[in-house]
Amino acid sequence: MTEPILRVDSIETFYGPIQAIRGVSLDVDRGQIVTVLGANGAGKTSVLRTVSGVLDPERGRVLFEGRDIARMPPDQVMRLGMCHVPEGREIFPFLTVRENLNMGAYTRRDPAGVTRDIELCFEYFPRLKERESQRAGLLSGGEQQMLAIGRALMGNPRLLLLDEPSLGLSPLLVQQIFGIIRRINREQNVSILLVEQNAHLALQTADFGYVLEVGRVVASGDCETLLRRADIQEFYLGQKEAGARGTRRWKKKRLWN
């Protein structure tokens, strides 16, 4: 087995006096989609922020392709080949769609490659092509999410960090965007670390999953196993009602008739 593209080794991260991450370790192998699940405040976003360098961990290591990047500023981490699509999209509202994409390629020095990759982005997200010269702040939420993902792709990453790409989007759009995330993973051979509240969708998309609770990993495994686990089904997939009890009620009804 080759070394993982990203290894997070027992990191502990604080916001001032408050500890957000209490010793999280996780691996992302090359070509994999790995998802981090958890409720609000479990520390999912903090893990991503620590990986991309916005937060510095108090303890622990973050190894990207074998190199410790735990205390590197985010712009340098990006130059190593890791792009972060932040929660809430964070596009540049007064720049046009194309300018936003160009900013994603800020560190690159190959204009021909940048032009080609913009076309690739437009192929993944045809809606962006239609709005190419519009101000990004005028796009809908879904289009902004597409733009944020496209912009990150422009940096030619080997690892993509995705923070809640489904946030605030319609179910149809979410399906679309997750389809494209899978395509990007396959076609561009980009490894992906995906943070998501929609556990069902995330487990269907990813290869391997970690479950976070109050800053700790409480479960991990490949996604098929996680999908079948009773406790995960109950707490994160909300399937208890549809289980044994639901059947019983249905039988009762039948008897009463």
Added chain:
Amino acid sequence: MHDAARILQLIVNGAASGCIYGLIALGFVLIYKATEMVNFAQGDVMMLGGFAAFTLIAHFHLPYWVGGILAIVITAALGYALDALIIRRVIGQPQFAVVMLTLGLGFIFRAGAGIAWGYDSVGFETPFTNKTIDIGGLILGEDSVSIIAGTVLLCGVLYLFFSRTRVGVAMQAASQNQLAAYYMGIPVRTIFSLIWAISAGVACLAGILLSPISMIDVNMGSLGIKAFAAAVIGGFGSIPGSVIGGVIVGIVEQFAGYKLPAGFQEVSSNIVLLLMLFVRPQGLFAERMGKRV
């Protein structure tokens, strides 16, 4: 006829001094948009730029254009160093710390300039001093015309820079969303220092353009107060707004000096500012969208 010519004359003179306010205001706005800091030493940076040009042109006998460009480069370098060495350290501190810091720097600049160049007013020969230009029977001072032309030219150059060049667009990006700019691999700190450099360079240009109509002295930085009014009138955050705000202040000042009793000229900029805050507190060119969308 005489009256119409007089009014036109006042407008041109007002627009000229207004352009100077506008250029200083532009420096305020550039820095504020990027870093949400207000540099109260902006007027004093202009004063230092003026003295730098004076030294190069009057002492070292460099040609006007060479000395002027060199002075702009030197002042821009000073602006860069100011941010990289001092201002950067107060990022994340309360706004008040920044206000005190830049006010303090202004005092230091004035005292330093007093020690280096003395407290007397100085000036240097420019190609525009004491010359007139005849536009269809209207006699204008070349000094005023040169200020207006220089300002328009600079605005054009800045517009092209911010909209067409990679670094310029990155400056816009870093101003709009600092965190996202970091995620794009944009070296945000260097970009901010470059913005300080640009606004110092613009201030120096203002000092050089001003020199045919006003002497350079240690206290010329007090123009910064009027420029601040111009920036607020323009919407504090709008680059064209700051120049237009400056021109408004300049023209109102000229007319106040001509029509109203003595003393009104000096306070007229503040009266315009107050009226603006009553009528349209967001300024003339306030951006319609919030910073975060």
